[in-house]
Amino acid sequence: MGDILLTIKNVSKEFYGNQVLKDINMEIKKGEIHALIGENGAGKSTLMNILFGMPVIHETGGYQGSIELDGKEVMFNSPHEAMSHGIGMVHQEFMLIPGFTITENIKINRELTNPNMVSRIFGKQYESLDMKRMNSDARKALDIMGMSIEEYTLVAGLPVGHMQFIEIAREIDKTGIKLLVFDEPTAVLTESETQNLLAAIQKLAAQGIGIIFISHRLEEIMQVSHRVTILRDGEHVVTKDTKDTNVYEIAELMVGRKVSLDRSGSDSRRISDEIVLSIKNLEVKMPGEEVKGFDLDVRKGEIIGIGGLAGQGKLGVANGIMGIFPARGQVIYEGRPLELNNPRGAITAGISFLSEDRKGVGLLLDESIEINTVFTSMQIHKEFLHNLGFIRIMDSQKIRNHTNKMIKDLDIRCTSSLQHAGSLSGGNQQKVCMARALTQKPKLLLVSEPTRGIDIGAKKLILDLLKSLNEEQGMTIVMTSSELAELRSICDRIAIVCDGKVKGILSPEASNAEFGLMMSGVHADSQMGGAE
C-alpha cells in the first residue's frame, strides 16, 4: 500500500434541513481495500453520491467540506466528470444490455473506431468500429478478472455472477482507473462466485487501485479489507485496521444506538400461549423484497417485530399474507388455513394491514378522510350503508360520526373530515391509514414501516397508539420496520430476516452486537465464542 489516493475532509450534507452526513473524514490509499459499512440510512449512499458528483447532490444545495484526489481538491459536477478523473463504480443492479456481446457492453460509449469515407464528411460519430482492438481490450480486462469466457458471447443468458464480472471488467478497462467503488457486489452472488469476486478485488488492489467496498456481509469484509470505516446515522463512528477488530465489534458499532426500553405497564399484559398466526415456508414474489421460505409463529396478544436490512424480504411477509404480492406456502390463522393471494379473504378473516407504501397502497389521495376511513369496512363488511333492497347507498351521517370520532381519538390534524387525504402531512396520513385499519376492528394488525417519512413527534404518537391497542384491546400486532430502535422499543420479540428467511428471533434486550451480526447473516453463536 502506498500513498494517499483519496481524502474526504469534513464532508457534511443536508437534505432540506435534515442532516444526513456530519463531518465525515476518510482516507483511501493506493492499493487499499477500504470497507465502508453502516445500516440502511447511515449515509453510505449519500457519501458515494457526493464522490460521484450525482446531480441529486447539486440540486439540493451541494455539500460542505472537501474531497482531494491525488492531493488536489476536486469537485465533480457530474458522474461523467468523476469517471474522467479515474473513479469507477460497480453497481448493485447490472447496467448491461442483454442483446450486446460482452465486448460491446464493456466498450459501450467508449468504442474504438477507425475513420471511413462517411465519417470524413459527417464527423466522428460515423466512424466504423474497430472490433479487433475492442475485443483484445475486453480480453485483457476479462483476464485480469480470471474469466475464461469468450469476449464475443452475448450477455443475455449469462449467470448473474458473470454479469457482475462484466460490470467490473468495464470499469477496469477504462484507462487510468484509480479508485473503484463496489456497492454490495456480492448481494446476488453464490458462495463460489463471491470467492472469485473477492479474489479479483484483491488482484485489482494489488495493481495499485484504491477500492471502496460496501457490503453488509461482515465476513467478507474481514476477509478482504485492510481497513473499515463505520458510519451510523450520518456520523463517522470509527475507522480501524481490519486486523485490529472483529465481526463482533463491527456489528456492535454499526447498530450501537441507545435503546430506550419502554415497556412499562407491560406487566399487566398477558400473552397467551395460543398461536394465532402460524406461517410456514412462506414464499412471496415481491420485487426487491423477496421472501424465500419464511417460518414464524405469532402468539395471541403479543407485539412481534420483523426486522432486517433492506432487500432481505422483511416487507414481503405482510404483503404476502394480505395477498398484495403473489405468495406460496402455508399460513394458518386462528387454526384455519388462510387462503393466499386473496386480499378479500384475509380482510374478512379479521386481519388489517398498514402498508409501507402509504401513498401507493395505503390511501386514496384524491378522496376525503371519510372515504379513506370507512372504505374497506364498507366494501368488505358492508357497514356504513343504507340497505335499500338490492341497492346499498352510503350512510353519510354514520360515516361522518365515525370519522369524526376517529379524528378525535387519533388526533388527526385536519380542517374537516371532508379534507382530501393527499393534502395531509405524512404523520396525519398514517393516522388516517390507522383509522381505516381500526375501523375494520381487526384481531390481528400487520403494520409495515409505520413511522417511515414521519417527523419525530408523530412517530412517538403512532408507536404509543400501537402499544395501547395491544395493551388495552389485546390486539396482536406484527410490526415490520427498518428501524431497529423502534422495534426494540415496543416489541416483545423481534424476528430478524436475512435472505428471505428468519435468521433468528431475539429479545428486545439482546445486545447490539447480536442484532448486528444476525442482520448481517452471521451465525451469532459461532462468532461470539471467538470474539470473547
Place this chain on the structure above:
Amino acid sequence: MLKNEDKQNNTVKKNLDIPIVKSIGLPTLIIAAFFLLVMITAAVLKQSLPILISDILRRFGMNGVLVLAMVPAIKSGTGPNFALPLGIICGLLAWTIGIEMGFVGFKLLLITSAIATVFAVATGYFYGKLLNAVKGAEMTIATYTGFSTVALMSLVWLMAPFKSKQMGWMMGKGLRETIKLDGVNAGEIINNFLSFEIIGIKIPTGLLLTFFAFCFLVWLFFRTKTGVAIIAGGSNPAFAAAAGIDIDKNRIIANILSTVLGAYGIILYSQSYGFFQLYSGPLMMAFPAVAGVLIGGATASKANISHVIIGTFLLQGLLTASMPVANQLFAGTDLSEIMRVILQNGIILYALTQVKGGGK
C-alpha cells in the same frame, strides 16, 4: 407515479396561483369568458336573445346525457369513453327496430329505450372486457373501437332486412341516411313535455328534467357500495386491490353504464333534433361529448356531475351562440364550424397532455 403528481402540482402552483383559477380550472374560465363575449356581441349585433337562449337550452339538454356517459368511464379509470359510438349505435339500432315494429309516439320511445338498454348492456359488457385486456392504452383502443364499429354497422344498415317505409330509400334496399322522427310522432316528444314559453324563451322542460334525472341517478350510483368501489379502483388501483376489490369487474360495470348512457343520450338527442342519422352519423360524436366534460373541469382521470352540467352548457352555449354571430360578422365564411373544431379538439389535446404516464 408520485413524482408525476408532485410535478403536476408544482406546475399548477406555478401557473395558477389565483385561488379562483385553481378551484374552477383555467380552460373552463377561458371558455366561460369567451362565451360571455359572444353573448355580448350577439346583443350588440341586435340578434334575438330569446331565440338564442332557447336554442342554447335545447342544445344543452340534448347533449347532456351523451356527456354524462363520460363520467362512469372516467371514474373507473378507463379514461373518457371515446367509444361512445358503441352506445350511440345501440340507441340507433333500437330506434330502427322500434319503428320497424310499427310503434309511434311515446310507445315508440319506451320500446326504443328498452331495446337500447338490452343492446347497450351486452355491448358494454364486451367493451369492458376489451378494455381490461388492453390496460394502459384504453383511450386509443376505444377511439378505434368506435371508428371500426361505425364502419361495420354501415354494412348492417345497408343489408338488414328492414321493411318500414319510414326508413327505406325510395328505391333499392337498405336504410336511409337520415330518418325523420316526425313521421312516427316522436319528434321533440320529450322536449315538448310540460314545455312553456317565458319572455320569448322556450323552455324544453321534459328534456331538461330528463337530463337532470339522469344526472341525479348517476350521482346516486356513485354513492352506492359498488359506485364507491369503482371510484377507488379508478383513482388508486393498488389501494382497491389491497382492499379486496375486483377492479376488472368494476371497470366492466362502469363501461356498461357508460354505454347505456350513450344509448339513452342519442335517443334524447335525436328526438330533440327530430331525426336521427345512420351510417357515418355516429363517427365523430364521441369528441364533442369528451370535450364537453373536459371543458367543465374534468380531467382524463377525474370527473363529476358538475363538470358535465357546466361543460355541456358552456360548450354547447358557445357553439350555438357563435354561429349566428360569426355568420353576421364574417358573412360567407364557415368560421363557427372552424371554431368548433378548434375548441373541441383543442380541449381534448389539452386534457391528454395532462394525463399521467400510462396507467397500469
